[in-house]
Amino acid sequence: MSTNQPKPNNNNKKNSMEMDNNKCGCWSVLKRGVCKPSASRHSPNTIPRTSVVHDAATETRYLNASNRELCPPNEARISSDNPDPPPQENKAPCQLLQFTFQELKSATGNFRPDSILGEGGFGYVFKGWIEEGGTAPAKPGSGVTVAVKSLKPDGLQGHREWVAEVDFLGQLHHPNLVKLIGYCIEDDQRLLVYEFMTRGSLENHLFRRTVPLPWSNRVKIALGAAKGLAFLHNGPEPVIYRDFKTSNILLDTEYTAKLSDFGLAKAGPQGDKTHVSTRVVGTYGYAAPEYVMTGHLTSKSDVYSFGVVLLEILTGRRSMDKKRPSGEQNLVSWARPYLADKRKLYQLVDPRLELNYSLKAVQKIAQLAYSCLSRDPKSRPNMDEVVKALTPLQDLNDFAILSYHSRLSQQGRRKKKPDGTPHITYTHSKSMRASPLNTGRHIR
Numbered sequence: 454m455s456t457n458q459p460k461p462n463n464n465n466k467k468n469s470m471e472m473d474n475n476k477c478g479c480w481s482v483l484k485r486g487v488c489k490p491s492a493s494r495h496s497p498n499t500i501p502r503t504s505v506v507h508d509a510a511t512e513t514r515y516l517n518a519s520n521r522e523l524c525p526p527n528e529a530r531i532s533s534d535n536p537d538p539p540p541q542e543n544k545a546p547c548q549l550l551q552f553t554f555q556e557l558k559s560a561t562g563n564f565r566p567d568s569i570l571g572e573g574g575f576g577y578v579f580k581g582w583i584e585e586g587g588t589a590p591a592k593p594g595s596g597v598t599v600a601v602k603s604l605k606p607d608g609l610q611g612h613r614e615w616v617a618e619v620d621f622l623g624q625l626h627h628p629n630l631v632k633l634i635g636y637c638i639e640d641d642q643r644l645l646v647y648e649f650m651t652r653g654s655l656e657n658h659l660f661r662r663t664v665p666l667p668w669s670n671r672v673k674i675a676l677g678a679a680k681g682l683a684f685l686h687n688g689p690e691p692v693i694y695r696d697f698k699t700s701n702i703l704l705d706t707e708y709t710a711k712l713s714d715f716g717l718a719k720a721g722p723q724g725d726k727t728h729v730s731t732r733v734v735g736t737y738g739y740a741a742p743e744y745v746m747t748g749h750l751t752s753k754s755d756v757y758s759f760g761v762v763l764l765e766i767l768t769g770r771r772s773m774d775k776k777r778p779s780g781e782q783n784l785v786s787w788a789r790p791y792l793a794d795k796r797k798l799y800q801l802v803d804p805r806l807e808l809n810y811s812l813k814a815v816q817k818i819a820q821l822a823y824s825c826l827s828r829d830p831k832s833r834p835n836m837d838e839v840v841k842a843l844t845p846l847q848d849l850n851d852f853a854i855l856s857y858h859s860r861l862s863q864q865g866r867r868k869k870k871p872d873g874t875p876h877i878t879y880t881h882s883k884s885m886r887a888s889p890l891n892t893g894r895h896i897r
Contacts, residue, residue, distance in 0.1 A: 549619070549623050549633065549634070549635050549636060550587075550588050550634055550635030550636075550646070551588070551635060551636065551637070552588045552635050552636065552637040552644070552646060553588070553637065553639060554637055554639045554640075554642045554644070556583075556588050556589065556590055556637075557581065557590075557601050557637055557644055557646070559590035560581035560582055560583050560590035560591070560599070560601065561579040561580065561581040561601055562581075562593070564577075564579055564603070568580045568581065570600055570653075571654075573714075575602065575604050575605065575614070575615075575716070576602065576603045576604050576605040577602075577603055578600050578601065578602045578603075579600070579601045579603065580598065580599075580600060580601075580649065581598075581599050581600075581601050581646075582594070582595060582596045582597065582598055582599065583596055583597050583599055583634075583646075584596045584597070585597050588635065597649075598649040599634060599646050599647060599648065599649050600646070600647045600648070600649050600650070601644055601645070601646055601647075602644060602645040602646075602647065603642075603643075603644050604643040604644065604645075606641050612643065614716030614717065615643045615645070615716070617715060617716050617717070617718060618633070618645055618714070618715050618716050619633070619636055619645070620715075621692060621715040621718045622715050625684075625685070625688075625692070627680075627681060627684045628677075628680075628709065628711075629677045629678065629680045629681030629684065629709070629710055629711055629712060630681055630684070630685075630711055630712050631647055631648060631650065631703055631711040631712065631713040632647065632648040632711075633645060633646070633647055634646045634647060634648060647713070650703035650704060650705055650711065650713075651704070651705055651706045652703075652704035652705065652706065652708065653703065653704065654699065654700050654701070654702060654703055654704070655674055655678075655699040655700075655702040655703075655704060655710070655762075655766075656698075656699035656700040656702075658670075658704070659699060659765060659766065659769060660699075660769075660771055665769070665803065665805035665806055667809070668806055668809055668810040668811065668814075669847070670708045671766045671767075672811075672814060672818075672843070672846050672847050673708055673709075673710075673847060674702065674704065674708060674710040674766070675710075675762075675763060675766055675818070675843055676710075676840065676843040676844060676846075676847065677709055677710030677711070678697075678702050678710040678712065678759070678762070679759065679836055679839045679840045679843055680840055681710065681711065681712040682694060682697065682712070682755055682756075682759060682836045682839075683835075683836035683837050683839070683840050685712075685718075685755075686752045686755070686835065686836050687836075687837065690720060691720070691752065692718055692719070692720060693718065693719045693720075693750055693751070693752055693754065693755055694712065694715070694717075694718055694755050694758075695717040695718060695719055695734065695735055695750065695754065695755070696714060696716070696717040696718075696734075696735055696736070696739075697712070697739065697755055697758035697759055697762065698736055698739045698758065698761075698762065698772070699762055699765055701713050701714045702762070717734055717735065719750060733745055733748050735758075737773060738761065738771075738772035738773035738783065738784070738785075739758045739761050739762075739772055740754070740757075740758065741753065741754040741756075741757035741758065741830065742757075742828070743830055744757075751830060752835065752836070753830040753831070753833045753835075754830075755836070756825050756830075756833045756834065756835070756836060756839070757825060757826060757830070757833065759825055759836070759839065760785075760821075760822045760823075760824075760825025760826040760833075761784065761785060761826070763818060763821060763822040763825065764784050764785065764788050764801075764822050764826075765784065766818075767801055767802060767803070767815065767818055767819065767822065768784065768788065768801050768802065768803055769803030769804075769805060769806075770784050770803075771784065772784045772785070785826055788801055788822075789823070789826065791819075792819050792820075792822060792823040792826075793823060795816070798815065798816065798819050799815065799853075801819065802815055807854070808852070808853040808854035809852060809853070809854055810852065810853055811846070811849040811850065811851050811852060811853075812851050812852070812853050812856065813846075813849050813851055814846040814849045815853075817842065817846055818843075818846065821834075821839065821842050821843070825839070
């Protein structure tokens with residue numbers, strides 16, 4: 454705490470933590486030292502900072518790891534390096550609203566269980582309602598619908614990530630980033646208030662719904678998420694997201710993708726620096742191998758993660774799935790041979806799409822994923838190039854199902870008898886999965 458700050462007595466401790474409404478959001482609190490995180494602990498399990506070695510054995514060990522957080526449970530998602538300094542007062546995001554705990558308690562119906570939208574290491578996310586343009590709670594179904602993230606006092610996410618979330622989303626504004634409306638810091642309570650995303654996460658749509666996500670929506674989501682990453686990487690002060698995965702891509706009513714959860718975001722390298730050295734955090738299956746092995750973080754680490762998500766969108770498979778046969782549990786290692794062979798490419802496509810996808814778009818997305826997943830970070834495209842490659846794919850309508858019916862029609866004409874009667878009759882009930890365009894194994 455600043456030596457110039459008068460030390461409050463015990464009776465006025467709570468009042469000293471309350472922020473002046475004329476101040477700019479959390480930054481006045483940061484200035485007073487309330488948000489100062491406790492000193493980080495070093496773990497004997499920290500991955501050593503060695504030079505990256507692109508050998509098959511090392512990569513295999515990484516790829517076969519389970520889909521879990523990349524640091525020990527008691528330090529999960531906490532960086533051991535010094536936290537990024539908070540922005541200066543003149544950069545403070547004055548538009549953030551400051552909520553009281555009682556206001557958010559009322560807005561969520563006393564944090565009732567049936568209002569829970571999700572749960573993570575940080576705690577729970579609740580659905581709530583507030584008055585438009587203010588912090589007062591509103592009746593359910595009226596006012597503005599919001600998502601309230603509550604940090605557990607002993608949660609794994611930690612106070613530092615709460616500060617990082619306010620830090621980045623308080624300043625960054627883009628159509629493909631989720632909007633942070635405000636926050637609450639009261640005694641030991643730490644809450645964040647976001648815009649409500651009607652359709653939930655991409656993860657739910659790809660893996661937990663019986664109705665498959667349509668191809669056009671998948672392309673739109675991939676493009677929107679790419680634009681969000683490109684915005685982060687190309688700002689005057691670049692930001693590395695560090696936690697790009699399907700569960701952090703939220704969707705609005707129109708399936709517009711918005712990146713959420715900036716607790717692991719990190720300021721990118723400045724000046725002539727090529728990377729940021731930091732503790733390895735994130736999720737196996739998404740994190741770039743060179744980052745896991747060295748702790749050297751660059752924007753190309755996000756590009757690798759984007760390639761993994763592209764594969765999930767293309768295949769309908771999770772990045773890590775221990776329920777599959779041993780050779781198919783890691784999506785990247787299983788899919789890479791197919792991506793490099795156009796004759797096998799269509800065996801990758803999510804069979805639930807039933808040939809309702811663009812042939813050219815599948816080819817382009819597979820090529821793009823292959824580039825993003827390059828073992829050499831320097832060979833990966835930047836996110837601007839990714840956006841440029843994805844943009845024209847939205848308008849392609851060369852659907853595989855049309856090609857399939859065209860082939861059936863041609864085969865039928867060739868096999869007609871001399872008298873003109875068909876020798877073989879094809880009906881619409883014929884399984885689409887019998888198509889020569891889609892001959893891979895289909896595991897339901």
